[in-house]
Amino acid sequence: MSASLEKGINALKEQVDSTVASFFSSCxxxxxxxxxxxxxxxTGCPTATPIHKVEPLRRIWKSEYTLLGRVxxxxxxxxxxxxxxxxxxxxxxxxxxxLCGRCSMVCPMGIDIALLIQKTREGMAAAGxxxxxxxxxxxxxxxxxxxxxxxxxxLMAQIKHVENDTxxxxxxxxxGAEYMLLLSSMEIMNxxxxxxxxAKIFTKADVxxxxxxxxxxxxxxxxxxxxADIAAELVQRIVDAAEKLKVKTxxxxxxxxxxxxxxxxxxxxxxxxxxxxVRHILEILDEFRQDGRLKINGKEEQRLTYxxxxxxxxRGGVIEQPRNLIDMFSDNFVEMPDAGKMNWCxxxxxxxxxxxxxxxxxxxxxxRKKDQLDExxxxxxxxxxSNCRIHLEDGLEEYNMDIPLMSLTExxxxxxx
Amino acid sequence: xxxxxxxKKSQKEQTxxxxxxxxxVSRRSFLKFCAATASMMAMSPAxxxxxxxxxxxxxxxxxxxxxxxECTGCTESLTRAHTATIESLIFDHISLDYHHTLxxxxxxxxxxxxxxxxxxxxGKYLLVVDGSIPMGNPGYSTIAGISNYDMLMETAKGAxxxxxxxTCATYGGIPHAxxxxxxxxxxxxxxxxxxxxNVPGCPPIPVVITGVLTHFLTFGTIPELDHLGxxxxxxxxxxxxxxxxxxxxxxxxFAETFDDEGAKKGWCLYKLGCKGPTTYNACATTKWNNxxxxxxxxxxxxxxxxxxxxxxxxxxxxxxxxxxENITQTAIYTAxxxxxxxxxxxAMNKSKKNSAIAAHDKTTIDDLEK
Numbered sequence: 001m002s003a004s005l006e007k008g009i010n011a012l013k014e015q016v017d018s019t020v021a022s023f024f025s026s027c028x029x030x031x032x033x034x035x036x037x038x039x040x041x042x043t044g045c046p047t048a049t050p051i052h053k054v055e056p057l058r059r060i061w062k063s064e065y066t067l068l069g070r071v072x073x074x075x076x077x078x079x080x081x082x083x084x085x086x087x088x089x090x091x092x093x094x095x096x097x098x099l100c101g102r103c104s105m106v107c108p109m110g111i112d113i114a115l116l117i118q119k120t121r122e123g124m125a126a127a128g129x130x131x132x133x134x135x136x137x138x139x140x141x142x143x144x145x146x147x148x149x150x151x152x153x154x155l156m157a158q159i160k161h162v163e164n165d166t167x168x169x170x171x172x173x174x175x176g177a178e179y180m181l182l183l184s185s186m187e188i189m190n191x192x193x194x195x196x197x198x199a200k201i202f203t204k205a206d207v208x209x210x211x212x213x214x215x216x217x218x219x220x221x222x223x224x225x226x227x228a229d230i231a232a233e234l235v236q237r238i239v240d241a242a243e244k245l246k247v248k249t250x251x252x253x254x255x256x257x258x259x260x261x262x263x264x265x266x267x268x269x270x271x272x273x274x275x276x277x278v279r280h281i282l283e284i285l286d287e288f289r290q291d292g293r294l295k296i297n298g299k300e301e302q303r304l305t306y307x308x309x310x311x312x313x314x315r316g317g318v319i320e321q322p323r324n325l326i327d328m329f330s331d332n333f334v335e336m337p338d339a340g341k342m343n344w345c346x347x348x349x350x351x352x353x354x355x356x357x358x359x360x361x362x363x364x365x366x367x368r369k370k371d372q373l374d375e376x377x378x379x380x381x382x383x384x385x386s387n388c389r390i391h392l393e394d395g396l397e398e399y400n401m402d403i404p405l406m407s408l409t410e411x412x413x414x415x416x417x
Numbered sequence: 418x419x420x421x422x423x424x425k426k427s428q429k430e431q432t433x434x435x436x437x438x439x440x441x442v443s444r445r446s447f448l449k450f451c452a453a454t455a456s457m458m459a460m461s462p463a464x465x466x467x468x469x470x471x472x473x474x475x476x477x478x479x480x481x482x483x484x485x486x487e488c489t490g491c492t493e494s495l496t497r498a499h500t501a502t503i504e505s506l507i508f509d510h511i512s513l514d515y516h517h518t519l520x521x522x523x524x525x526x527x528x529x530x531x532x533x534x535x536x537x538x539x540g541k542y543l544l545v546v547d548g549s550i551p552m553g554n555p556g557y558s559t560i561a562g563i564s565n566y567d568m569l570m571e572t573a574k575g576a577x578x579x580x581x582x583x584t585c586a587t588y589g590g591i592p593h594a595x596x597x598x599x600x601x602x603x604x605x606x607x608x609x610x611x612x613x614x615n616v617p618g619c620p621p622i623p624v625v626i627t628g629v630l631t632h633f634l635t636f637g638t639i640p641e642l643d644h645l646g647x648x649x650x651x652x653x654x655x656x657x658x659x660x661x662x663x664x665x666x667x668x669x670x671f672a673e674t675f676d677d678e679g680a681k682k683g684w685c686l687y688k689l690g691c692k693g694p695t696t697y698n699a700c701a702t703t704k705w706n707n708x709x710x711x712x713x714x715x716x717x718x719x720x721x722x723x724x725x726x727x728x729x730x731x732x733x734x735x736x737x738x739x740x741x742e743n744i745t746q747t748a749i750y751t752a753x754x755x756x757x758x759x760x761x762x763x764a765m766n767k768s769k770k771n772s773a774i775a776a777h778d779k780t781t782i783d784d785l786e787k
Contacts (some may be wrong), residue, residue, distance in 0.1 A: 001501050003787050007780075013773035128779055128787035135785045142782045229780045 005083050008127020012060040012081065017121040017402065020360055023116060024061050026050060026109040031111055033103035038344055039096040042365040050103035052293060053092045054116040056081050060415060083127075090129045093120055095358035099257075099350030100310035105342060114315075121226025122260065130225050131355045138221040145237075146217045147354065148185035155183070155216060158192045158232035170198045174210035180247040180276075180282070181211050182218035182262070184255040186386035194386075197413030201285065204416055205293040210249075215241035218253050220261035224351030229260065232269040233382055238262060242276050249277045254407055256311030256349055256385040258398065259339065263316070280312060281409055282384055286321035295417040300330045302379035306408075307336070307369075308343035321383055322408055324369065329415040336372045342366045348391035366395030384408045419767030421489040426580075433634070434722065436471035454631050457624070457703075458650045458741070459638070471635040474484075478634065479534050479542040481572055482516035486558050486592045486601055491583035492518050494620035517560065529728045535575050543633065544576035546604050549585040549592045553600030578639055578721060579604060580614045580629060584722055587615040587646070594728040615646035617698075618723035624703050625651045635698050645725070647697070656693035656719050658703035662686065675716070686713060690734040692721030 033050040034040040040048040060071035063078040072078035101114035124130060130138075137147035142152060157173025159170045171177065177204070187194045202209045215237040235383050242250050252259040263278040288294050305325060312318045319340050336343060347365040351360045369392065373381070381403055383389050389405050396403055422430075431439075437447055451468040455461075460468075496519070513519065514534035517527055534542060546569065551557035555564035573579060580718070583603040584590040592601035607614045616625055620723055629648055632640045640648040657663065663687040665671070672679035685691070693701075696719055704711045713719055718734070722729040 003784055010773050010776050013770065014777060016770065034470065064769060067762065125785060128785070130785055138785065139782045227780045230782065
């Protein structure tokens with residue numbers, strides 16, 4: 001079996017529901033979504049207008065589910081979805097959209113354009129128009145267990161380092177633990193300090209936690225590429241592990257789409273409610289703060305700002321928690337313009353960072369973040385998403401800006417008593 | 418220019434300014450008239466001195482007034498001013514060389530006056546027409562043995578412009594009403610090669626006539642016209658839009674009969690057949706009889722007399738949009754039909770989606786490449 005236009009069209013047909021129909025029939029073509037999208041504002045290219053990116057899905061809705069469209073189709077008047085269209089739209093859907101959802105916020109008709117793009121990707125992927133590197137990452141996620149190809153021995157090696165450095169134990173596969181921590185491959189390979197920070201904080205907070213050796217990967221390539229079947233399979237692995245270990249709460253790490261995938265999409269993907277809670281690490285840390293489990297020693301002197309990861313702030317609702325936590329160790333905090341739910345995307349979410357073809361454009365649209373930073377001139381940036389962090393570092397280097405990036409969890413751990 | 422010299426001028430050479438001074442009109446009240454005219458015709462205040470200057474120096478234009486199938490109501494409306502106004506002075510000022518209702522001469526003598534005026538001012542005189550022209554039989558209406566049609570066509574040839582006054586001259590009016598026994602037609606049905614200003618109304622408001630004349634005297638051109646050839650400044654808005662009873666319409670407060678509580682309270686007359694929403698005229702703003710009142714203020718619905726075929730509109734007291742009698746039943750059938758169609762289309766869409774889901778092959782990593 002292989003991808004084909006027929007499968008792509010069928011997948012798009014499956015995506016049309018009453019929500020999609022009402023979205024398309026209510027679009028007034030005002031173009032406000034264009035100015036909300038950094039791929040439009042930074043490139044000035046009208047084809048980057050968010051609602052324009054979902055044209056394949058719109059055509060299927062129009063020609064298959066509307067009376068006028070069907071009549072038009074009989075006379076060959078309704079625009080078709082064909083290989084030419086899909087190959088033209090591939091870059092628009094995968095390279096020029098980070099699923100950040102800022103367009104959905106400004107739409108005066110309340111259209112969730114990011115959702116429509118996600119649905120359009122379902123058709124693109126089934127028709128064989130997903131970017132090469134995303135296909136590769138998805139294959140590794142399914143076969144190896146991690147999009148970056150990180151296997152259990154690699155994790156165990158990093159854990160051993162952390163244990164040697166700190167003298168703390170990282171609890172693996174503990175049945176009945178309160179919390180089960182997930183990790184992104186990026187954290188395992190590039191930021192093992194995150195594991196160290198968690199170990200410190202959870203030990204001080206005196207709570208029971210564990211990592212599953214069977215499902216430690218938090219990211220979900222199926223969500224990014226747009227294949228619900230694969231996304232569901234990846235979610236199921238976590239659900240199986242959490243149920244096996246009988247944990248009460250699964251913690252999504254400092255990763256944007258992983259949180260969206262497991263918390264908001266997860267139960268829909270597998271078709272039943274979870275038997276456990278899912279929380280973002282920042283939500284857990286803020287609970288610790290409220291319970292008085294975190295004792296802080298000393299404050300950061302430098303001027304700090306917080307970059308809101310789209311899937312965590314705008315689409316996840318975790319906005320107050322990071323600010324509460326930063327307040328614990330900083331008196332010199334400054335907000336970026338448009339901070340919070342309207343923050344601008346770093347430019348590399350939604351699979352764009354994995355997609356090598358989009359390297360040039362993601363660095364170009366970083367200009368928007370640069371403008372935001374130029375306005376407040378912070379000494380350091382704090383964030384809570386490894387993907388944002390990697391891309392922000394790339395961007396800052398590209399634009400010759402010397403501002404260090406810090407993880408919120410790691411910075412908090414450094415200031416523990 | 419000395420007074421002595423002015424006196425020597427013949428009557429026809431007098432300007433409007435001369436006439437005014439001889440009538441003892443102060444410059445102040447003349448300028449007030451110019452300002453009122455400018456605002457009435459929606460001109461900028463900068464136009465006031467221009468109007469004053471132009472009027473003051475305007476020569477008496479020759480006017481020929483033809484009356485055909487009419488009731489003389491239009492002439493009555495224009496000449497029955499209560500007091501001597503500057504509007505009436507304008508009438509005094511124009512050289513009304515032929516108007517068979519007003520002139521002393523009759524028959525052939527009168528026709529000679531018309532022919533003389535035509536010859537003397539060929540290409541420059543204004544032709545005013547009231548009344549419709551019978552085309553069924555030329556004998557239906559004649560003057561000195563000349564049919565209305567022949568007289569109109571002959572006189573129109575040398576006219577600078579034509580003003581059709583009253584609904585009969587503009588649309589055929591009451592003679593034209595079904596079954597139109599005389600085959601009555603309007604001026605612009607017959608004449609296509611001259612500028613025609615339609616001033617409809619049964620009768621039209623006097624100030625509208627003088628406004629059009631002032632415009633012609635001031636600028637030597639005709640004012641901007643709407644699609645029915647009416648000056649936009651007077652016929653640009655509907656009676657309804659300018660009606661002082663409009664707030665009651667907006668609130669849904671209607672008089673149901675002529676003597677009910679709503680009628681006494683001055684509520685909207687829409688349900689009593691008021692044609693205000695479809696009628697374009699200046700009654701609501703200029704009113705009648707020197708601004709005393711107008712039909713709706715007197716408690717009667719607008720008849721729509723400045724619109725074509727107002728006499729054949731299906732009853733003056735029938736509301737513009739009476740619902741059909743079976744409105745409830747019709748609505749129920751329509752709603753039921755719409756629901757059925759919605760259900761059917763919904764079912765079709767649902768089955769299409771279900772078949773798409775049925776056709777779904779589970780996508781695995783091997784299915785991602787072509």
